[in-house]
Amino acid sequence: MWDFIGERGDLIAFNALQHANLVLQAVLVATLVAVALAVLVNRFRVLDPIANTISAIGLTIPSFALVGLLLPLTMIGATTAFICVAFYATLPILRNAVVGFAQVDETLIESARGMGMSEASVLLRVRLPLAWPVIHAGVRTSVQMSMGIAAIAAYVLGPGLGGYIFTGLSQAGGVNAVNYALVGTVGIVIVAVIADLLMLLLGRVTISKGIRA
Amino acid sequence: MTQTESSPGSSPEGAISGAELRLENVVKRYPGQKAAAVESLSLTIPAGEIVAFVGPSGCGKTTSLKMINRLIEPTSGTIRLDGEDIRSESATSLRRKIGYVIQGGSLFPHMTVATNVAVVPKMLGWDSKRIATRVDELLDLVGLDPDRYRDRYPRELSGGQQQRVGVARGLAADPPVLLMDEPFGAVDPITRQRLQDELISIQRELRKTIVCVTHDIDEAIKLGDRILILQEGAKIAQYDTPDTILAAPANDFVADFVGAGSSLKQLSLTRVRSLDLGQPTTAHVGEDTGPVVRRAEEAGDDSVVVLDDRDRPVAWPWLRQVRHNDRVQSTPRELLVTLDQAATLNDALDTMLTSAHSKVIVTGDRDRYLGVVDFESVTEHMRRTERDAAQQMQDAGGHEAVDADG
Numbered sequence: 001m002w003d004f005i006g007e008r009g010d011l012i013a014f015n016a017l018q019h020a021n022l023v024l025q026a027v028l029v030a031t032l033v034a035v036a037l038a039v040l041v042n043r044f045r046v047l048d049p050i051a052n053t054i055s056a057i058g059l060t061i062p063s064f065a066l067v068g069l070l071l072p073l074t075m076i077g078a079t080t081a082f083i084c085v086a087f088y089a090t091l092p093i094l095r096n097a098v099v100g101f102a103q104v105d106e107t108l109i110e111s112a113r114g115m116g117m118s119e120a121s122v123l124l125r126v127r128l129p130l131a132w133p134v135i136h137a138g139v140r141t142s143v144q145m146s147m148g149i150a151a152i153a154a155y156v157l158g159p160g161l162g163g164y165i166f167t168g169l170s171q172a173g174g175v176n177a178v179n180y181a182l183v184g185t186v187g188i189v190i191v192a193v194i195a196d197l198l199m200l201l202l203g204r205v206t207i208s209k210g211i212r213a
Numbered sequence: 214m215t216q217t218e219s220s221p222g223s224s225p226e227g228a229i230s231g232a233e234l235r236l237e238n239v240v241k242r243y244p245g246q247k248a249a250a251v252e253s254l255s256l257t258i259p260a261g262e263i264v265a266f267v268g269p270s271g272c273g274k275t276t277s278l279k280m281i282n283r284l285i286e287p288t289s290g291t292i293r294l295d296g297e298d299i300r301s302e303s304a305t306s307l308r309r310k311i312g313y314v315i316q317g318g319s320l321f322p323h324m325t326v327a328t329n330v331a332v333v334p335k336m337l338g339w340d341s342k343r344i345a346t347r348v349d350e351l352l353d354l355v356g357l358d359p360d361r362y363r364d365r366y367p368r369e370l371s372g373g374q375q376q377r378v379g380v381a382r383g384l385a386a387d388p389p390v391l392l393m394d395e396p397f398g399a400v401d402p403i404t405r406q407r408l409q410d411e412l413i414s415i416q417r418e419l420r421k422t423i424v425c426v427t428h429d430i431d432e433a434i435k436l437g438d439r440i441l442i443l444q445e446g447a448k449i450a451q452y453d454t455p456d457t458i459l460a461a462p463a464n465d466f467v468a469d470f471v472g473a474g475s476s477l478k479q480l481s482l483t484r485v486r487s488l489d490l491g492q493p494t495t496a497h498v499g500e501d502t503g504p505v506v507r508r509a510e511e512a513g514d515d516s517v518v519v520l521d522d523r524d525r526p527v528a529w530p531w532l533r534q535v536r537h538n539d540r541v542q543s544t545p546r547e548l549l550v551t552l553d554q555a556a557t558l559n560d561a562l563d564t565m566l567t568s569a570h571s572k573v574i575v576t577g578d579r580d581r582y583l584g585v586v587d588f589e590s591v592t593e594h595m596r597r598t599e600r601d602a603a604q605q606m607q608d609a610g611g612h613e614a615v616d617a618d619g
């Protein structure tokens with residue numbers, strides 16, 4: 001086992017970084033998209049049930065099915081992996097962002113308007129910071145979930161640690177099968193734990209002390 | 214409509230910094246409702262006065278108020294600020310010169326006290342040094358020590374302190390007009406009375422045009438230079454000074470609303486400053502107690518009013534407590550309950566009931582010490598007014614009653 005890791009150390013580290021990188025980029029884009037969608041939902045309340053349905057149903061689509069649907073459109077490669085991860089990553093953030101925005105006390109918004117804030121300022125200086133703890137929690141969930149999804153993305157030859165798991169599965173019974181599967185799985189868990197710690201740190205830095213739990 | 218640059222500290226007392234507000238046939242009809250929330254309101258609010266809007270729940274007070282800063286657009290009619298139609302500029306730039314204070318202060322919980330107060334100055338593009346100075350000045354004005362409170366978050370403040378910051382925030386860019394919607398509705402009676410006193414004291418210095426919505430007639434009588442009593446649909450039942458409304462209610466609605474017992478209401482009309490204040494022994498923090506004790510004994514006082522370096526009362530120890538120490542001690546200023554000179558006799562009696570001294574310390578601008586009022590002087594004043602009123606009744610015969618009905 002240690003020999004196995006020793007021989008491939010650099011490659012494993014590289015793949016771990018690739019894995020983290022894929023998740024980071026996908027979650028970043030997902031956050032922007034989800035928050036933008038939530039702003040729309042908050043403005044036009046009729047969209048509320050639609051957004052809820054999408055985030056509920058979306059999560060039930062098996063990721064392999066989505067990969068299958070995407071393949072004819074985007075071909076095998078990193079793009080497909082990215083789209084797939086970003087799609088799932090958006091859903092928990094969207095749900096939390098909608099809830100987070102709805103929880104903001106309307107009298108605060110009215111007070112902000114009454115003081116002469118423009119609609120953009122109301123959003124950026126009041127609504128977003130107040131909803132941020134809830135949105136941040138959604139992002140954190142999303143990061144964890146995306147770690148697993150990114151492994152499946154390896155199936156479409158995206159980057160990351162998922163490749164080891166699939167190699168392990170395809171060589172079942174072979175000499176290194178268990179090693180491959182273990183390195184892939186444990187590697188993902190380690191990356192996920194580190195990512196979660198970083199997310200906690202991000203929360204510390206970005207959530208105002210005045211509203212921190 | 215210029216932004217006055219003067220700070221409250223430097224503006225000469227009595228100079229009006231407010232602007233006139235005029236409502237002309239203002240109507241508000243909410244979609245899908247038969248009756249108009251505001252039927253047709255016409256009203257002039259003179260520059261530099263506090264006008265209190267009172268009336269039963271749902272009569273249209275809040276709607277009328279929010280039309281002034283365009284949070285609600287009137288269905289028809291015109292509102293003028295300093296003679297100019299408020300629609301002649303954008304809603305946001307209008308609102309930056311109209312302070313807005315609502316119940317509980319409505320502070321942004323994710324911003325510190327200083328950031329909350331600085332919201333409007335920042336939007337107006339003030340530089341950070343000017344903003345910092347202004348924030349400290351305002352916190353001081355509303356009776357909060359800047360060094361202690363500027364970096365706190367709203368949840369680290371009491372309800373009354375939050376409300377004070379709310380008022381400071383409303384005044385931040387020195388707007389000519391301040392709109393307040395039930396500003397003191399969410400705090401306990403003692404705190405409310407203190408906040409009212411402070412507002413009156415601040416207004417004495419600043420002379421803004423203030424519109425204050427309340428459903429408490431006593432608050433209206435106390436705060437208002439004029440009171441606007443509204444009926445369903447924001448119909449004006451009476452618009453006049455508190456004295457006139459109490460002495461001559463325009464109709465049964467007003468009479469009912471103001472309530473019976475108008476000689477008791479005199480208690481809420483008379484200000485503490487119209488009494489003769491007692492002058493017990495005072496001392497400054499840090500003074501040697503020896504001479505202080507001697508002064509008190511000579512004057513026959515059993516307690517000493519302790520003032521800080523700005524002549525604000527900070528403690529009120531008994532003489533025997535003073536004797537314990539070599540130097541005069543202070544306590545945090547917030548712990549001492551005092552009355553502003555504009556407080557009513559009603560407030561004075563309330564406060565005395567909870568005071569160990571059965572007297573109350575009276576303060577003027579910026580909490581400066583003025584003197585002490587005791588129970589006897591209040592009752593003496595009451596007896597005198599009652600005697601005077603009886604005398605007048607006799608002199609005037611039945612005329613008064615006829616006039617009031619007409």
Ligand SMILES: Nc1ncnc2c1ncn2[C@@H]1O[C@H](COP(=O)(O)OP(=O)(O)OP(=O)(O)O)[C@@H](O)[C@H]1O
Binds near residue numbers: 246250276
């Ligand atoms: N956004 C709205 N849509 C429809 N009707 C409204 C709206 N806001 C207020 N109203 C109605 O307009 C009338 C006046 O309301 P307003 O809030 O001005 O009353 P108020 O005098 O401030 O009452 P309160 O003392 O309870 O605060 C009420 O009948 C109320 O139901």
Ligand SMILES: [Mg+2]
Binds near residue numbers: 274276
């Ligand atoms: Mg109201």
